[in-house]
Every structure is written in structure tokens, then in C-alpha cells.
Amino acid sequence: MKMSELLPLSWLVQASTYNVKIGEETVITTVTYREAIVISSISALKSELKTPDPFVGIDNVNNGDLLLFHVKNRCLIIQFNRMMKLDNLTDIPLSLKEFLWDKSITFIGPRNISQNSTESYIYLVVHVGYLTERLPLSWLVQASTYNVKIGEETVITTVTDREAIVISSISALKSELRTLDPFVGIDVVNNGDLLMFHVKKRCLIIQFNRMMKLDNLTDIPPSLQEFLCEETITFIGPKNISPNSIESSYIVGSSGQRLKFNRVVDVGYLTGKLCKKPDLLSSTLKELMGRVGIDIKKPLISERSMRPDWQSSSVLSEEVKLAMYQVHSSYQIESKIITDATSATANE
Known part of the structure; x- marks a missing residue:
């Protein structure tokens, strides 16, 4: 056994602390292989975690030779394999395990350390540059919001795959429905890959x-x-989503879920009825816009077409714009018709 391994704890604490200048920061860095110092160092790290959604940098070198944590201007480097051997440990120290499993903390590290299975000592870990499905809700809300310029409008658009964000987003849409006969634009892409709603300047x-x-x-x-x-509410969308039977419903999703509507109508049918022009009943979206005086160019993306698979957690802004083209256009058509009809009635 080496002499250093018999030193008093206070000496080891002093010997294990470095003031490391890296970039523009000076980081108080502890390098240790003793459980007692790990416990006190984790407490120091946790004292810095005072934000609503705290995060910790993490890395692993040589399969446990080094286990590193970083918070603000503090870094803890655990010589993990050496600690397990010197302290005769057969299990991960409780203080370290509790830290890793703290449900409020997101650990951010390189790709090699993010878990590839549901079982992990780390409760929540994400590699830099990739947002996992288990991130804190506030982070997901921020990541899922786009300000989309389409036509003459800038639309606050939320793209999400989580129920919690759907709930809050529906509340935001409903807060805009304050007219006597409210309506909502609706569209479905790829049998439920995307389900879209549009109200005023929200999508x-x-x-x-x-x-x-x-x-x-x-x-x-x-x-x-x-x-x-x-x-x-009246839902207005393309012909494929309006029901062909008395029961207002639409089969969607890979498992055949049935969306049930109180009222949904084809944008062409409604436009023809409200304008009293039967020839519009079977018109295309582009033809409808031309007849009511709206000019919204269909967005182009580098690939020139819609992606075939929307299972990704990351979506480009130009893809969002293309995806929402139909639902945005349908909403703008009916908004223009209803506004014009209301003005005409008021002037009579």
C-alpha cells in the first residue's frame, strides 16, 4: 500500500483540489479515489444546483478509470475503479447512486455515456446535440416552439410528441376561440404521423x-x-379528413385509433356553400385561394418533398413550414370568407 493512501482525510482533501484554468474559466476541481471525499464533493456540486431544471455535465474515461461531473465552476473527477478497489467496495457508494438517480437532474455528456436501454444507473442522461424524450418539460416546450413565417403571417408553431405539451398547447389554442361560432383548421399527414390544428396565429x-x-x-x-x-367548434380541413358518414370520425395512427369529432367539414365544400358557388365544392386548395383572393406560396425545401417518416425528435424549420401549409391555407381561406361575410352583413 502506498503512503498516500494512509494520509489523514484533511490532507487528502487539500491534495486533491486543483484550481484549473480552462478557457475563460477557473474551475475548482477535485480529483479523488476516496469515498469520503466523493461524498463531500457531491454535496458541493448539489449546492450549486438551484435552477428549476438543473443539469450536470458528465463523462466517463476508460470504462470507469475516471468518472467526471461538472456544475458551474466546480468539477469532480472520481478515480472510480481505484476507489472501488481501495475502499473494498462491492457496490456503488450510496451517495453517488442517489446523485445519479436524482429525478430532478439532467446529466449531459458525450454520446458514449448516454444510455441505450431503459435500465441505467443514471436517471436522465442525454448526449450533447441530441434531445431525448425524457428531458424536463420546460426544455421540451422551448425546443418544440417555432416562429414560422408563412405567407404574410408569422405563426407560433408547436411541434411535439409528448402528451403534456399537447395538453398545454390545446389550452393555448382554445384561449383564442372567442368568437360566436369558432372554427379550427385541421389536417392529418401520413395516417397520423402528424395531426395538426390551426387557430389564428397559432399552430x-x-x-x-x-x-x-x-x-x-x-x-x-x-x-x-x-x-x-x-x-x-367546427373543424375545417381537406377533403380526406371530413367524414363520409353520419358518425363524424376519422381512423388515424398505426394502431387504428378513431378520432371522433362533433363537427368537421371539407374546406372546399364549406367555401362553395358560403360563397354560394357550387363549382368550388370540388376545387383544389390552390384554386380556392385564388377565388377568395389569398396568395400563399407552397414552401419549398431542399429535398423538394415532404419527408416520408416523421418519427424523429428533431425537425427542421423548413419541414415544419411545408407540413403546415395545408392546415394554414385552409384556415386562412375560411377566415377570409367569414370575415367578408360578416362585413357584408354589417353593411346591409
Whole structure:
């Protein structure tokens, strides 16, 4: 046994502390292989975690030779394999295990350390540059919000695969429905890959199939079904989503979930009826916009077409714009018609 391994704890603490200048920062760094110092150092790190959604940098070198944690201007480097041997440990120290499993903490590290299975000593870990499905809700909300410039409008657009964000986003949409006969634009892409709603300058794009899988859902979330069945709301969308039977419903999703509506109508049919022009009943979206005086160019993306698979957690802004083109256009058409009709009635 080496002499250093018999030193008093206070000497070891002093010997293990470095003031490391790295970049523009000076980081108080502890390098240790003793459990007692690990315990006190973890307490020091946790004292710095005072934000609502705290995060900790993490890395692992040589399969446990070094286990590193970083918070603000503090870094803890544990000589993990050496500690387990010197302290005769057969299990990970309780203080370290509790730290790793703290449900409030997100550990951020390189790709090699992020878990590839549901079982991990680390409760929540994400490699830099990739947002996992288990991130804190506030981070997911920020990551899922886009300000999309389409036509003459800038639309606050939420793209999400999590039920919790769907709930809050539906509430935001409903807060905009204050007219006597409210209406909502609706569209479905790839049999439920995307389920979209549009109200004024807000759009919600639900990655429906992905949400059902990630949240282990077997039924449509109650908040979504209640929204669709709201008696005062008319949903307006393309011909494929309007029902062909007395029962207002639409089969969606890889498991064949049934969306039930109180009222949903084809944008072409409604435009023809309100304008009293039967020839519009079967018109294309582009033809409808031309007839009512709206010019919204269909967005182009580098690949020139819609992606075939929307199961990714990361979506480009230009893809969002292309995906919402139909639902945005449908909403703008009916908004223009209803506004013009209201003005005409008021002037009579």
C-alpha cells in the first residue's frame, strides 16, 4: 500500500483540489479515489444546483478509470475503479447512486455515456446535440416552439410528441376561440404521423404516432378527444379528413385509433356553400385561394418533398413550414370568407 493512501482525510482533501484554468474559466476541481471525499464533493456540486431544471455535465474515461461531473465552476473527477478497489467496495457508494438517480437532474455528456436501454444507473442522461424524450418539460416546450413565417403571417408553431405539451398547447389554442361560432383548421399527414390544428396565429403539430408510442398510450388522450368533441367548434380541413358518414370520425395512427369529432367539414365544400358557388365544392386548395383572393406560396425545401417518416425528435424549420401549409391555407381561406361575410352583413 502506498503512503498516500494512509494520509489523514484533511490532507487528502487539500491534495486533491486543483484550481484549473480552462478557457475563460477557473474551475475548482477535485480529483479523488476516496469515498469520503466523493461524498463531500457531491454535496458541493448539489449546492450549486438551484435552477428549476438543473443539469450536470458528465463523462466517463476508460470504462470507469475516471468518472467526471461538472456544475458551474466546480468539477469532480472520481478515480472510480481505484476507489472501488481501495475502499473494498462491492457496490456503488450510496451517495453517488442517489446523485445519479436524482429525478430532478439532467446529466449531459458525450454520446458514449448516454444510455441505450431503459435500465441505467443514471436517471436522465442525454448526449450533447441530441434531445431525448425524457428531458424536463420546460426544455421540451422551448425546443418544440417555432416562429414560422408563412405567407404574410408569422405563426407560433408547436411541434411535439409528448402528451403534456399537447395538453398545454390545446389550452393555448382554445384561449383564442372567442368568437360566436369558432372554427379550427385541421389536417392529418401520413395516417397520423402528424395531426395538426390551426387557430389564428397559432399552430399545433402533434407527432401522433410517435406520441402514442413514447407515452405508452393505448387510447387517444382525453384532452385531445374532448377538444375534438367540443360542441361549439367546427373543424375545417381537406377533403380526406371530413367524414363520409353520419358518425363524424376519422381512423388515424398505426394502431387504428378513431378520432371522433362533433363537427368537421371539407374546406372546399364549406367555401362553395358560403360563397354560394357550387363549382368550388370540388376545387383544389390552390384554386380556392385564388377565388377568395389569398396568395400563399407552397414552401419549398431542399429535398423538394415532404419527408416520408416523421418519427424523429428533431425537425427542421423548413419541414415544419411545408407540413403546415395545408392546415394554414385552409384556415386562412375560411377566415377570409367569414370575415367578408360578416362585413357584408354589417353593411346591409
